[in-house]
Amino acid sequence: MRRALLLVVILALQFVVLEGAIRWHGGSEVAPEFRRLFMQDPRVGHRLRPDARARFTTVEFSTDLAINAQGVRDDEPIGPKAANERRVIVLGDSLVLSVQVPFAQTFCELLEARLNAADPAHRWRVINAGVQGYGPVHEWLFFNAVASEFEPDIVLIGAFVGNDAVEANDTEAWLDAGRPTTAGTEAALNVLRRLVRSSVVLQLVRMRWDLLRGRFSSPTPERPVSSYLADPPPDVLHGLDVSRRAFEKIARRADELGARAGLILFPARFQTDDGDYGRLNDMVHRAGGVLIRNAATARFREALAPLGLPTIDLLPILEAQPDRIGLFYQRTIHFTPRGHELVSGALFDFLMTSGLVRQLP
């Protein structure tokens, strides 16, 4: 009994030491330094905290992050629009937010520079309205509650084909309610979640627990991958429908504001990285599934086609690159500076050729 108590005391002391060491070290999205960038907002769930600052360092990159007063990643506030100003809002998740690269190297900022160079008569502003962990429903809520006030001329809706369908499926109730909602059991779990969120060690343990539980509870591959299965589960198909409804709401609201809307389809890294694809394919095969490399892209195209919005699919553009491995970081699924450069060029061409820019008064 005394030995068990001693072990508990030692484990508790080590817990405290590790907690301190990991907080000091940073380098992870569960680190408090990174999580300070976010706040809860009853209208949208979580969002970026206005005026937050953080330095995010991992083995692959070290980035200074600055959130402006309106709660988007930008180096200046968004005030009333000047007469000759044109605004493009890019909605999306972490692929748009891009905490991996300095602000000046994000595709939004590079796109802004290209537009200003091509059209000196106007002052173009591209607003990065991406938020880590967002899905289609979050994008709608954020646009409706926050970003619609930025007086956009063009709204580009980012869809990450990898996990947006399952995320949309999970938050369908929010779409119908027009705000985040919590079920009874969900509310009870929130206390526990807050406790876990307050500790970086507990968050890591939770991630491991989720991983282990996922392996025991389901013989199918991980959920995001299910969007690529030959025989996708019902939540993916339903999630595509929810995504379409969320994006339709954004397009309608944009129209009410006098703005044009377009769609960007972001592929997952493995769709352009052969090694990645091979590993994932093996994993899915072992789990008894069949992985179709570009199935999620095709499904999104098909599901969103009825919206009739100008659409750019980044997959063929990324696929056409000779060195595709250097487009994404290896330890995350996000674009490298070279990837951002390429995406900005593709979006510029898209804006110019799709009619989105030409249609502006």
Place this chain on the structure above:
Amino acid sequence: MVFNSLEFVSFFLVVYALYRLLPHRPQNWMLLGASYYFYAAWDWRFLSLLVGSTVVDFFVGRYLGRETAPGRRRLALVLSLVFNLGMLGFFKYFNFFADSLVRVFGWIGWRVDPVTVNVILPIGISFYTFMTISYVIDVYRRDIRPTSNFVDFALFVGYFPHLVAGPILRAPLLLPQIARPRVVTRMQIVEGLWLAGWGYFQKMFVADNLARLVAAVFGPGATPTGLDVLIAVYAFAFQIYGDFAGYSNIARGISKLMGIELNVNFLFPYFVVSPQEFWRNWHISLSTWLRDYLYIPLGGNRGSSLATKRNLMITMALGGLWHGAAWTFVLWGVYQGLALVVARTIQEWATRSGVTLARGLTWSRVALGVLMFHVTCFGWLIFRAESVTQIVRFSQLLVTDLRPGPSTIRSLLIPFLEIVTPLLVVHIYQARRGSESAPLSLGTVTRYALYGAVGYLIVLFGDFEGAQFIYFQF
């Protein structure tokens, strides 16, 4: 099914529960069934090779045990060797030799259509084939008596802890433990749990985390500086050690839990001062196998100095080829052979000149140790390289471009030190005590703190994706 997977942990818990419930003979039957299930979980089709090898060598062994005519005995031995080496050669080396032959013909202007066979390398074939070969040779030499119990022999060959990545066990060690009833002592359980836990730490925390650093430099598209290459090679040295020694420790640990002792396969191989010492401490079961069944039959060190060096070169080149069907492995073997030859030459000179190395921890010994570590690391560069071209390019970078790249410190050096330091701290203590189980004799508080630290590091930072062990491919 790999040791670092949930499937294996579940499998072992069931096997262990049954093991503790059953008496001796049914234990062996159950272990054999479990071992075959373990192997079939990877690819059931290749179970036939394992069973085939077991059946052939069981009966060859029995025949050799009762036959007295030297000619017939030799013929039986040759047939067994042809069967085992033929199987290994076909499944492991057919395409390598076919491709190499086509290239050689191409160089001299002959165009030959390549003949390739879609061969999958059966997992663990290099390990169990060497075990059955050593058994047959030992019986042929009358060093051991053949077993008459097929289940015991089948379990000796197929025993799941060592089946796919060693250690390469010898019959005199394992067969008697299989044949007689086993008693599991409390000390074995404590030591077994520690070794298995330490092995998981070496694999999941050290090796799998270092693998990412190494891949970032050796992988396609990387443009490293010489300093990046240097750190990546250091990282690979500890990755392959953590990977392989980790596997061996898990195998030893779970065997101890069942009252079965396997041989030590690694004994602090980076704390050595000569290539000979390295090979006495690295993959001990393979190096002693090569010594007993290849080097000594070739003449060993019984002939002239030149003949000894020739034998060393042949042994190490074939040892390199054992590791994989690629020229980089052959080159690595040749490099190791050269290192042994050069070290032997220096030792001969030192003996003639009366130069001796002081015993104990001296500065000259530390300096030699550091030099030896770098000799070993250059071997790992050859071993890890994707191609001969990469070996040449990285070697050039190491001598021409030792400047830090934009992310050398942050992305390579600091993570490398963070991963390797906990291993080294424990390792230095173990090496000074001469045993990986040495921490078990620490005071209660220190010991519990060590258990806690190892557990935390595995849970929080270990790779839970079930990455394969490097030596599975051999």
